[in-house]
Amino acid sequence: MHCLLIWILGWNLVGMGKPDTIGISVPISRQLIHEQINHAQAEALHALYSTLDTSAARYDTRLTDMQAREARAREALTKEVNDIQLFVESSAYEHRIKYYYLYGLYHVLSLYAYQVQHGELDALLAPLLIKQFREMMQADMQGKSIASCLDDVPYQVGFINIEGFPNNYGYRVAKTILFRAFAAAHPEQVLTSLQGPYAEFLNEPFTDTIIARVARLYPQRVYDYATSYTAVGNAIRRNPDSLVQTIVRIGQAPYAIQILPFLDGLVHKQYTIQQLEKIIPDQDAYYRLCVQTVIDMRRKWLNDTPVLNLKGMEQNVKRAALHYIRTINDLHDTLDAVRFACVDAFTPQEIYYLLINGEEEIYTSSYVGLFKRMMQRLQPPRGDKLLMSVYFDRFKKFITMAAAYNTLNDFLQSMPEANATALMEQFVSGLEKTETLEDAVDVADAFGSIRDARLLDFLRREVDKNYLVMQKQQNQRGQVIYALLASLFSSRVHDQQDSVWSQDISRKFHLPPIDKVPFSSLVGDNGRVYEEVLFYGDKDGFESFNSFMSSFRGNEWKITKNSYWLTIESQRGKPITIFVKLPFADADQDELAMSKLSAYLNAQQIHPTIYIHRGHSYHVNATIAQLQSSARIVILGSCGGYNSLASVLQVSPQAQIISSKQTGTLFVNEPIIRAIEENILAGKDIVWEKLWNQLAAELRKTPHYDQFEDYIPPHKNMGAIFIKAYHQLMQDNADRPASDDEP
Numbered sequence: 001m002h003c004l005l006i007w008i009l010g011w012n013l014v015g016m017g018k019p020d021t022i023g024i025s026v027p028i029s030r031q032l033i034h035e036q037i038n039h040a041q042a043e044a045l046h047a048l049y050s051t052l053d054t055s056a057a058r059y060d061t062r063l064t065d066m067q068a069r070e071a072r073a074r075e076a077l078t079k080e081v082n083d084i085q086l087f088v089e090s091s092a093y094e095h096r097i098k099y100y101y102l103y104g105l106y107h108v109l110s111l112y113a114y115q116v117q118h119g120e121l122d123a124l125l126a127p128l129l130i131k132q133f134r135e136m137m138q139a140d141m142q143g144k145s146i147a148s149c150l151d152d153v154p155y156q157v158g159f160i161n162i163e164g165f166p167n168n169y170g171y172r173v174a175k176t177i178l179f180r181a182f183a184a185a186h187p188e189q190v191l192t193s194l195q196g197p198y199a200e201f202l203n204e205p206f207t208d209t210i211i212a213r214v215a216r217l218y219p220q221r222v223y224d225y226a227t228s229y230t231a232v233g234n235a236i237r238r239n240p241d242s243l244v245q246t247i248v249r250i251g252q253a254p255y256a257i258q259i260l261p262f263l264d265g266l267v268h269k270q271y272t273i274q275q276l277e278k279i280i281p282d283q284d285a286y287y288r289l290c291v292q293t294v295i296d297m298r299r300k301w302l303n304d305t306p307v308l309n310l311k312g313m314e315q316n317v318k319r320a321a322l323h324y325i326r327t328i329n330d331l332h333d334t335l336d337a338v339r340f341a342c343v344d345a346f347t348p349q350e351i352y353y354l355l356i357n358g359e360e361e362i363y364t365s366s367y368v369g370l371f372k373r374m375m376q377r378l379q380p381p382r383g384d385k386l387l388m389s390v391y392f393d394r395f396k397k398f399i400t401m402a403a404a405y406n407t408l409n410d411f412l413q414s415m416p417e418a419n420a421t422a423l424m425e426q427f428v429s430g431l432e433k434t435e436t437l438e439d440a441v442d443v444a445d446a447f448g449s450i451r452d453a454r455l456l457d458f459l460r461r462e463v464d465k466n467y468l469v470m471q472k473q474q475n476q477r478g479q480v481i482y483a484l485l486a487s488l489f490s491s492r493v494h495d496q497q498d499s500v501w502s503q504d505i506s507r508k509f510h511l512p513p514i515d516k517v518p519f520s521s522l523v524g525d526n527g528r529v530y531e532e533v534l535f536y537g538d539k540d541g542f543e544s545f546n547s548f549m550s551s552f553r554g555n556e557w558k559i560t561k562n563s564y565w566l567t568i569e570s571q572r573g574k575p576i577t578i579f580v581k582l583p584f585a586d587a588d589q590d591e592l593a594m595s596k597l598s599a600y601l602n603a604q605q606i607h608p609t610i611y612i613h614r615g616h617s618y619h620v621n622a623t624i625a626q627l628q629s630s631a632r633i634v635i636l637g638s639c640g641g642y643n644s645l646a647s648v649l650q651v652s653p654q655a656q657i658i659s660s661k662q663t664g665t666l667f668v669n670e671p672i673i674r675a676i677e678e679n680i681l682a683g684k685d686i687v688w689e690k691l692w693n694q695l696a697a698e699l700r701k702t703p704h705y706d707q708f709e710d711y712i713p714p715h716k717n718m719g720a721i722f723i724k725a726y727h728q729l730m731q732d733n734a735d736r737p738a739s740d741d742e743p
Helices: 028-058 064-090 095-117 123-141 155-162 171-185 187-193 205-217 219-226 231-237 242-251 256-267 273-279 283-302 310-330 348-357 364-376 383-389 395-404 408-412 417-428 438-449 453-473 476-493 498-508 539-552 587-603 617-626 642-651 666-681 688-699 705-709 718-734
Strands: 003-008 022-027 529-535 557-561 565-570 576-581 610-614 633-637 656-660
Touching (some): 022 028, 028 095, 064 123, 095 123, 171 205, 187 205, 205 219, 205 231, 219 242, 231 242, 256 273, 283 310, 283 348, 310 364, 348 383, 395 408, 395 417, 395 438, 408 417, 453 476, 476 498, 529 587, 539 576, 539 610, 565 587, 576 587, 617 642, 633 642, 642 656, 666 688, 688 705
Parallel strands (some): 529 576, 529 610
């Protein structure tokens, strides 16, 4: 028989007591599976290194602990996997059994590599993965159930490993245990999993209970499937739970999308589907009901009364509010009596919800006009009473916007001084309790806007006080948030240039430069700078596209076109290639163009370092979905709210973001883009303070200077700086013993 000789140098066998250096002959019938295991090992190691490279690129941290964990993972994927191969080959089992275990090992390694590469598994779980595989293999060899090996191991690891033992009599029990664990940990993914890896449990009685739980947490997801012609949709429609059946009935209604946010009221018999159907066609009445409902839900939530679909109602209020914001924005050239006529009948509370939901789109003049009308209609004319009437819903967002538009002092002066003081104390406190960093980012943004020295000094003292409380409670997240705020604000007090302040912050928090983008960081391996510009098929999108293309006429640029995008290449200076997605009026064509361009860039291994979003805020998620980790400059326009910033930085932590307080305009976007391109063509670093000063001098002579003033360059983008520094501090703290030092 032809044999393959495998030499293993310096590695002990698992439980075999063999010499350190041995040779084992492998029959030709199993040579291929060993080669496949070797290939899977290589893929697993590549996935491990790729993940760690990305992590290291995110944060400039002390890597001692990370290196030790990496070494342990590498050992598991090499030495320990080889040990298992040798153990199986050295055993007395017949070929069929040996092949079964070897194939299981290959399958597990392949699943590990795939899930790590797709961000579904922590690469550093490799030691646990291989350890559990060995335990399951030994249990299977002894005729025991692999379900007994699932204790104290993350379900993600168990899910991979049980697929290596599909013939074990405990396979089904083990998979049931893992499905229940998965459903408890990720209820938001349960319905998707029931069409995939856990489809076999769709008709199990216990799955009805799991779906009912999902309905209470994620009713929108249940609705989406309930209105689909899928196996999961069928399971939902026959589910006996009363809440699930209410969602099913909503899905059958003509105005289902507008009715679903009122799920809590429907369940508690506050109104019926038929009553809502009569209100929905009246846009004003519907918006008022949305506001009234979200306030009532907020009251219940504060009183610890469970409410259903609060986030859904908040999103619904935002959608309804943006209709009015856009109407008022579009009438900016008309008389105020005409421009604001659509809110003539609105209460102060209804205008309040317009303001806090319009952050990413509202014009300065629209904000000022709405704020004035809100304050005029207050009876009594006190801001504190207004906030009490809405149960302080998103009041930190409101305070931040008031600071940005210079109305904060007016608002605070409308209430007794003691109440104003208490309000600003609350503005700074409790930042450690939220699920996201949005409130903390709002505070950071407000500090960047407030010019009242007395108020700033008060807020700094409050930040220090909250830090001491967090320190006493040993709340690490709270300490990081308040230490960071204290550092940002104390350093910002001094009358120093923006570039100096930015450099200080970069040094203090081990961040890449935030005052500039080095030219070298924009250039790919082939010496070329790649950019991606995304236009969308509405009226503004076509106008912006035509204006953008007017900057690339002449012999300095070469333009080629296909059905979905343009390619613009520089003919002088440093090599630049710009991929420009064409706008399409048809939404399906627009989406197809996006996917075609993305597929092309991936196939050609092209990694743009500059991304430009040229569309309204409702398109921004589509743009963010195109981002690669290579992004170093991202121009978002008006879409620079917390969620967008956080999403961009999650994909590309080194990205520097340009945003605007209000809807962007091509009369400002084009000069910014031209200035960036000129720097790149010349091979220069992009120094933000210098570039911004040049743009200010250019635009000061135009009618668009006020709009330019609403643009936020990266070195002044407090929200983005805060998010970057927060993650860096959390990483630093994870790599060193806790410190009792104050900020």
